[in-house]
Amino acid sequence: MNALANEADAPKPDASNIGEPLIKVIGATKIYGGVHAIEGVDFDLYPGEIHALAGENGAGKSTLCKALSGTIKLTSGTTMVDGVERHFDNPGESLAAGIAMVYQETSLVPSMSVAQNLRLGKEKFMNRMRGLYIEGQVMLQTLNFHVDPALSVATLGAAQRQMVEIARAVYHDARVIIFDEPTATLTPEEKQHFFDLVRDLKARGVSIVYVSHALEESLDISDRITVLRDGKHIITAPTSEMSREDLVRHMVGREEAQSHYQQRAKDGEIEGKSKKRRRVLTVENVTMGNMVKNMSFSAYEGEVAVMAGLVGSGRTEIAKIICGAYKRNLFHGGRIFLDGEAIRYRVPKQAIDDGIVYITEDRKIEGFLETMSIKDNIYLSWLASKLGRGFLISNGRRNELGTDMTKRLEVRAPSADVKVNELSGGNQQKVVVGKSLVQKPKVVIFDEPTRGVDVGSIPEIHQIIRNLADEGVTVIVISSYLPEVLTLADRILVARQGRVVEEFVGGQATEEEIMYAAVH
Amino acid sequence: MAGLLAGLLGRFGKPSQELIVFAIAVACFIFFAVSLQGFASIGNIVAMLRSIAILGILSTGMAVVVIGRGLDLSQVSVMAISAAWTLTLMNGGMTLFPAMALGLLFALAIGVLNGWIIAFIEIPPLFATLATGLVCFGVGRWLLIDSVHAYPPKGADDFLFIGQGHLVGIPMPIIIFIVAAVFVHWMLSRTVVGRHIFGLGDNMLAARLMGVAVRPLIIFSYAFSAFIAFIAGLTMASSVASMNTEVINSTLVFDVLLVVVLGGISLSGGRGSIVSVVVGACLIGILLNGMTILNVNSDAQNIAKSVVLLAAIVIDRRLHPKDEETDKQGDH
Numbered sequence: 001m002n003a004l005a006n007e008a009d010a011p012k013p014d015a016s017n018i019g020e021p022l023i024k025v026i027g028a029t030k031i032y033g034g035v036h037a038i039e040g041v042d043f044d045l046y047p048g049e050i051h052a053l054a055g056e057n058g059a060g061k062s063t064l065c066k067a068l069s070g071t072i073k074l075t076s077g078t079t080m081v082d083g084v085e086r087h088f089d090n091p092g093e094s095l096a097a098g099i100a101m102v103y104q105e106t107s108l109v110p111s112m113s114v115a116q117n118l119r120l121g122k123e124k125f126m127n128r129m130r131g132l133y134i135e136g137q138v139m140l141q142t143l144n145f146h147v148d149p150a151l152s153v154a155t156l157g158a159a160q161r162q163m164v165e166i167a168r169a170v171y172h173d174a175r176v177i178i179f180d181e182p183t184a185t186l187t188p189e190e191k192q193h194f195f196d197l198v199r200d201l202k203a204r205g206v207s208i209v210y211v212s213h214a215l216e217e218s219l220d221i222s223d224r225i226t227v228l229r230d231g232k233h234i235i236t237a238p239t240s241e242m243s244r245e246d247l248v249r250h251m252v253g254r255e256e257a258q259s260h261y262q263q264r265a266k267d268g269e270i271e272g273k274s275k276k277r278r279r280v281l282t283v284e285n286v287t288m289g290n291m292v293k294n295m296s297f298s299a300y301e302g303e304v305a306v307m308a309g310l311v312g313s314g315r316t317e318i319a320k321i322i323c324g325a326y327k328r329n330l331f332h333g334g335r336i337f338l339d340g341e342a343i344r345y346r347v348p349k350q351a352i353d354d355g356i357v358y359i360t361e362d363r364k365i366e367g368f369l370e371t372m373s374i375k376d377n378i379y380l381s382w383l384a385s386k387l388g389r390g391f392l393i394s395n396g397r398r399n400e401l402g403t404d405m406t407k408r409l410e411v412r413a414p415s416a417d418v419k420v421n422e423l424s425g426g427n428q429q430k431v432v433v434g435k436s437l438v439q440k441p442k443v444v445i446f447d448e449p450t451r452g453v454d455v456g457s458i459p460e461i462h463q464i465i466r467n468l469a470d471e472g473v474t475v476i477v478i479s480s481y482l483p484e485v486l487t488l489a490d491r492i493l494v495a496r497q498g499r500v501v502e503e504f505v506g507g508q509a510t511e512e513e514i515m516y517a518a519v520h
Numbered sequence: 521m522a523g524l525l526a527g528l529l530g531r532f533g534k535p536s537q538e539l540i541v542f543a544i545a546v547a548c549f550i551f552f553a554v555s556l557q558g559f560a561s562i563g564n565i566v567a568m569l570r571s572i573a574i575l576g577i578l579s580t581g582m583a584v585v586v587i588g589r590g591l592d593l594s595q596v597s598v599m600a601i602s603a604a605w606t607l608t609l610m611n612g613g614m615t616l617f618p619a620m621a622l623g624l625l626f627a628l629a630i631g632v633l634n635g636w637i638i639a640f641i642e643i644p645p646l647f648a649t650l651a652t653g654l655v656c657f658g659v660g661r662w663l664l665i666d667s668v669h670a671y672p673p674k675g676a677d678d679f680l681f682i683g684q685g686h687l688v689g690i691p692m693p694i695i696i697f698i699v700a701a702v703f704v705h706w707m708l709s710r711t712v713v714g715r716h717i718f719g720l721g722d723n724m725l726a727a728r729l730m731g732v733a734v735r736p737l738i739i740f741s742y743a744f745s746a747f748i749a750f751i752a753g754l755t756m757a758s759s760v761a762s763m764n765t766e767v768i769n770s771t772l773v774f775d776v777l778l779v780v781v782l783g784g785i786s787l788s789g790g791r792g793s794i795v796s797v798v799v800g801a802c803l804i805g806i807l808l809n810g811m812t813i814l815n816v817n818s819d820a821q822n823i824a825k826s827v828v829l830l831a832a833i834v835i836d837r838r839l840h841p842k843d844e845e846t847d848k849q850g851d852h
Contacts, residue, residue, distance in 0.1 A: 323729075325728070325729060347728065347733070347734075347735075348728055348729050348730075348731055349728075349731040349732070349733050351731075352730075352731035353731070358729060360729060365725060366723065366725035366726045366728075366729055367726055368723070368726055369718075369719055369722040369723050369726055369727070369790070370722060370723065371718075371722045371790045371791055372718070372719075372722065372790075376715075379715075380715050380716070380718075380719050380727075380730065380732075381730045381731070383712050383715055383716070384716070384719075384727075384730045384731035384732045385731055388712070390712055391711060391712060392710055392711055392712070393710060393711065393712055393714075393715055435730060439731065
């Protein structure tokens, strides 16, 4: 154990891609509630290597990373570190072995200062503030970070928090740093800085596991790439032998995945659709604190309007304002019209009575009732709407609604009596959608409808959304995933810093144009 | 009966906590029945049920609040003050029903205040109900009641019937407990409000987004708990022909929570039923009655109660281990 730790202190910058792998995982399998999150995955990492993990949502990237970092325990499979078999029961143990994970949502303590966070978990018995700050300053400067160690973490932006988190990993003598979607919240300038840093870490002999949706980034920065699909290992190859097309093919397992929206554009199905339609929802100069500033847009009957943009651009907030979960500013808060009538809701119930439903991006937090079955979830939602006003419950109606909705949305479950949290991500999402559709809405707002959804279910959920629009429902979709934006949209709204800054007709925009509008 | 069986057997064939507690209760009953003479006699069983009736009635109200992910520590205080005020008013010359109406109004006022503070000011129920309980006690002792004890006036036979009378040979407190349990069970399992309370307790954010009127529902649950507390207060005052307001300094409210949690109503909300309250109350009744006959002192009785509670929860954890993912969610 001690010998291991000592070895860890001496970085080996020369040893790249030769000799023993630092980490070797054989046959990693993790089962959640009967569903394989990953199944028999092999993975290895050499000293001083950047190894990218690629795969679609739900392919098992995060599960593998969590297993490496000791956050979850594998159902079966062996993990070897330096050729010795190890079991990590908690993140502390893997950190002691030199494996650190930098999370999507940072895991710092917001109320503590930067320097205190750096030392968190390695405090001495007595901690002098001055020594702590000097040490923190030295640490941050060697990494070329411009962050004041005395600042409290709560005051830092996303990029700076991430820097602190990386510095923390380095401080803890990490030999392996796992990045899970590190660039999702960064601006292009910050991204460049981040890539420089990753290369710098590599030069110091740190091995890096890099997980990202952005394929270009992975191709740009990594030495080797491993592709996972549906929880299975597909291929591991040197990056120099992979092209973007290869990568997509391995990830999706079929060629035509991206051409779906191009097909629709070719058919001329999209263009000029909005002109003839009735305007249902109008948002005028809506403002809420710092998050939403003078946002204006409209949505039309039978149309899918997709709102693209970065995280934090006020998209979720405006959706929650429309559906009554948040309140806009009382003065100068702007106006919202539904069918020409001004509306201002205090609670979501009022919006639902008027036919506006919001389908959350965070289904585990606010999406469904975990102690209840699929049927009960759908029935309770129906009871809460105008349709279900009454005093006594009816089991007949409950069964009818539950079975109808599971059939209509093709929820794959042994029966409608199964609890929702025993389903896979995609089927959970379908139940959450079903809960809202049973309320017979006129306007549906989907917030990141395919986040954390298994690959097979994504086209099905897209089909559900298209069908809704074809039935004449007004649909607004919020999505960060550009292929999804292009697949679904009749019209594309791009939000940036609390405003809608650009509007495209679906099928006429490219990923680059949308991205450009979202960040500049 | 079918519903009761289904509740006891659990959904997945594994025994639920209710069933475990039920089994422990039956085991204790058989043990005492064999080892103690006269334990299994009708007279003793009726006495046993009577001794847990007040606790049981209070627990049905608490169950509604706890299933909605709340907590009502003011319950005993509301019970004591509203009943004592009713007696004081009757001593002042008021007839039974107006006095009861005013007492009920006072109880409901405290209940609505609880709900309003929790739903609108968003103070955690633990602190909110602790505070309102003290306010209720303070206001009652200062303005409404003359002394620590309140007695019914001479000749108030219809009042005394509530706690001392019999209906078809069964003492009234037991009848009131049964009626309360059946009514609350019906409300929770058969009415829309009941479904909504389960939704509220399971996930308030999700229930709100679904269109459940969360705030009125919270107010309702606390008002209902206060209503039940008033009923329990009348029963208690009538059965011993006095109301000792010092009861709020006893551990009664914790006994109520013990009964509620014992049967498997989770403090994190959304789980459990009234069946479990009845089962939990019976177990406590059997234990206390048996130990009292055995002359076990009250300290040892308290220890026994807590051991039973911990055992039931530990066994439940063993039989229903949480999934790693859901487990982690709860910690955040």
